[in-house]
Amino acid sequence: MFRFFENLVDPYVDYPEEDNPPRDLWPFFMGYSQPFKKVFAVTALMSILVAAVEVGLIYYMGRIVDVLEGDPAQMWAQNGTELVIVGLLIVFVRPIFQAIDVALVNNAILPNFGTLIRWRAHKQVLRQSVGWFENDFAGRIANRIMQTPPAAGEVVFQAFDAISFSLAYLIGAAILLTTSDPRLLLPLVIWFIVYVLLSRWAIRRIGPASKAASDARSAVTGRVVDAYTNIHSVKMFAHHDREESYAKEAIEEARRTFQVEQRIFTTMDFSLVLLNGLLIVGVVGWALSLWVQGEASVGTVAAAATLTLRLNSMTAWIMWALSAFFRQLGVVSEGMETIAQPITLVDAPEAKPLELVEGRIEMQGLTHHYGRTLGGLNAIDLVIEPGQKIGLVGRSGAGKSTLLKLLLRFYDADAGLIRIDGQDVTQVTQDSLRRQIGMVQQDSALLHRSVLENIRYGRPDATEDEAIAAAKQAEAHEFIEGLQDPEGNLGYGSRVGERGVKLSGGQRQRITLARVILKDAPILLLDEATSALDSEVEAAIQKTLYGMMEGKTVIAIAHRLSTIARMDRILVLDDGRIVEDGDHHALLSAGGLYAQFWARQSGGFLKTEEEDTL
Numbered sequence: 001m002f003r004f005f006e007n008l009v010d011p012y013v014d015y016p017e018e019d020n021p022p023r024d025l026w027p028f029f030m031g032y033s034q035p036f037k038k039v040f041a042v043t044a045l046m047s048i049l050v051a052a053v054e055v056g057l058i059y060y061m062g063r064i065v066d067v068l069e070g071d072p073a074q075m076w077a078q079n080g081t082e083l084v085i086v087g088l089l090i091v092f093v094r095p096i097f098q099a100i101d102v103a104l105v106n107n108a109i110l111p112n113f114g115t116l117i118r119w120r121a122h123k124q125v126l127r128q129s130v131g132w133f134e135n136d137f138a139g140r141i142a143n144r145i146m147q148t149p150p151a152a153g154e155v156v157f158q159a160f161d162a163i164s165f166s167l168a169y170l171i172g173a174a175i176l177l178t179t180s181d182p183r184l185l186l187p188l189v190i191w192f193i194v195y196v197l198l199s200r201w202a203i204r205r206i207g208p209a210s211k212a213a214s215d216a217r218s219a220v221t222g223r224v225v226d227a228y229t230n231i232h233s234v235k236m237f238a239h240h241d242r243e244e245s246y247a248k249e250a251i252e253e254a255r256r257t258f259q260v261e262q263r264i265f266t267t268m269d270f271s272l273v274l275l276n277g278l279l280i281v282g283v284v285g286w287a288l289s290l291w292v293q294g295e296a297s298v299g300t301v302a303a304a305a306t307l308t309l310r311l312n313s314m315t316a317w318i319m320w321a322l323s324a325f326f327r328q329l330g331v332v333s334e335g336m337e338t339i340a341q342p343i344t345l346v347d348a349p350e351a352k353p354l355e356l357v358e359g360r361i362e363m364q365g366l367t368h369h370y371g372r373t374l375g376g377l378n379a380i381d382l383v384i385e386p387g388q389k390i391g392l393v394g395r396s397g398a399g400k401s402t403l404l405k406l407l408l409r410f411y412d413a414d415a416g417l418i419r420i421d422g423q424d425v426t427q428v429t430q431d432s433l434r435r436q437i438g439m440v441q442q443d444s445a446l447l448h449r450s451v452l453e454n455i456r457y458g459r460p461d462a463t464e465d466e467a468i469a470a471a472k473q474a475e476a477h478e479f480i481e482g483l484q485d486p487e488g489n490l491g492y493g494s495r496v497g498e499r500g501v502k503l504s505g506g507q508r509q510r511i512t513l514a515r516v517i518l519k520d521a522p523i524l525l526l527d528e529a530t531s532a533l534d535s536e537v538e539a540a541i542q543k544t545l546y547g548m549m550e551g552k553t554v555i556a557i558a559h560r561l562s563t564i565a566r567m568d569r570i571l572v573l574d575d576g577r578i579v580e581d582g583d584h585h586a587l588l589s590a591g592g593l594y595a596q597f598w599a600r601q602s603g604g605f606l607k608t609e610e611e612d613t614l
Contacts, residue, residue, distance in 0.1 A: 001103070006107050012115075017123070020342045023340050035116065050098055052168060058303055061303065062180070109160075113156055118148075121145050121149070127343050131410065132345075136338075138225065140219070141338055143221040143222070148336075158321045174188060176303065180296065187286060202264055207329060209260050209330075211331070213257040216256075216258075219254070223247050264323075354420060356436045360421050362383050362422075364417055367379055368415075381578075389568045389569070392555060393572050403573075408525070438523070439516065439527065446508055448496065458518040470514040471514040480492055496508075523553045523554075524549060525555050527556075572597075
């Protein structure tokens with residue numbers, strides 16, 4: 001039975017991805033709810049039926065009281081069949097209605113609805129550009145992705161478990177009182193009007209208060225995760241107190257916003273108790289008055305009393321459900337600030353896969369400043385012939401890494417274009433472009449997975465033997481075989497920790513190199529590829545790198561000029577422009593900026609701009 005309800009909706013069903021998802025709450029919510037439309041309709045119907053059964057029971061209890069006023073000797077003969085039928089309905093039919101209602105909510109909707117939102121939200125966020133991620137805390141992004149699905153599930157749960165049920169129950173109660181005596185409806189109507197006003201007062205305040213509290217919690221998560229992610233810096237600079245104060249500031253704001261939220265609930269609860277007391281006195285007192293005047297039966301009084309007591313116990317739950325409903329909507333709204341952001345870097349409408357034939361790279365008027373007036377690139381014109389090896393040199397901020405990022409289309413250029421084999425990189429699919437490019441970065445972060453999984457990330461369909469061969473080329477096989485993680489996994493099966501923190505910088509770099517070797521892409525980008533290696537290992541890796549470069553188009557950034565001296569061409573960037581272009585010997589002979597760098601470096605390292613002024 002459980003499996004039937006659990007499989008009513010597939011949370012991973014195909015859907016059209018949107019570059020500009022709805023930014024308003026209800027359109028956003030309804031878009032995610034599309035696969036559940038039929039299930040939602042049936043669930044709403046079952047909530048109404050369950051409420052109708054509950055009101056019917058109260059009505060029938062009143063009828064039993066009236067029957068008991070008759071002759072006991074004749075009661076069974078006159079009403080026995082009816083009582084048996086009602087008893088069977090209560091024992092057998094009512095549980096079926098209840099079971100279906102509960103199974104729809106608990107088994108069909110809640111697990112699948114949260115899963116659907118989490119899956120789609122994660123997919124949407126993964127489509128964002130590198131620049132988008134660089135503008136936010138990873139912890140805050142993850143927190144919003146994780147807290148939005150359960151909040152959305154709670155919204156749906158309260159909609160069917162409380163709101164639809166209570167509305168149906170209230171309508172049923174009104175019908176019951178009207179059939180008993182229309183005058184009993186008056187105190188219920190007055191109570192309902194005041195109850196709606198109280199709910200309206202609470203809801204108007206709970207939504208913003210809940211969103212503020214949710215924002216504050218996300219800020220706490222962002223600051224805490226930031227400290228944990230950079231724990232080496234925290235320890236190295238002995239800034240425990242500073243981090244504690246930084247986190248405490250956010251924690252205190254979370255406490256303050258939560259206090260504001262809880263004040264609303266306290267006011268609401270007190271008002272509700274007072275209001276429900278007036279309901280009980282009003283309905284039961286009037287029913288007693290009618291009975292005294294002979295205008296109502298004992299069963300009517302009993303039914304009215306039971307109904308108001310039931311409403312008394314329900315109203316706090318309903319108000320809390322409404323509060324939870326709008327509070328969780330506030331959480332969803334906060335999550336939307338991340339999930340519903342438009343995808344700004346997208347494939348062109350008619351984008352086709354990159355067809356790489358030779359690996360010729362052409363840049364025309366390439367300009368990019370990251371939205372600033374300084375930094376980046378200024379009108380770069382460059383042609384790199386197939387198989388050519390290019391070295392990039394320049395001070396920090398000269399635009400070297402920007403050039404590589406634009407080639408990978410991590411950003412769209414402000415102006416100009418890049419062509420690979422005559423194809424504009426903005427007119428081919430991003431995935432096909434990046435599959436043709438291998439890159440080794442200075443920051444050699446790894447995934448918190450096994451060493452083998454990290455190496456095979458370069459080519460997931462590679463065999464284990466191919467991955468090991470790549471590791472041997474990268475001078476990594478020997479140390480990998482000696483690895484063991486806290487779970488007891490050995491060698492290539494050992495996990496490397498978040499961002500590879502359990503390994504040294506040189507070890508991480510060699511695994512990164514193995515990954516790129518395994519990928520074997522025709523275009524190779526090296527951004528300080530050997531910066532984390534010691535001299536002995538670097539000498540061995542240099543041979544590997546030059547072997548990797550054979551037959552490939554290569555662009556390599558290096559401050560250690562000796563690592564690029566053998567390149568076909570060396571480009572010197574300064575203030576976003578190419579100021580020198582030639583091979584090592586030609587640039588030394590020219591006596592320009594490259595020659596100054598070469599003459600002033602110590603141990604093969606490029607001097608900084610500040611050192612150049614000394």
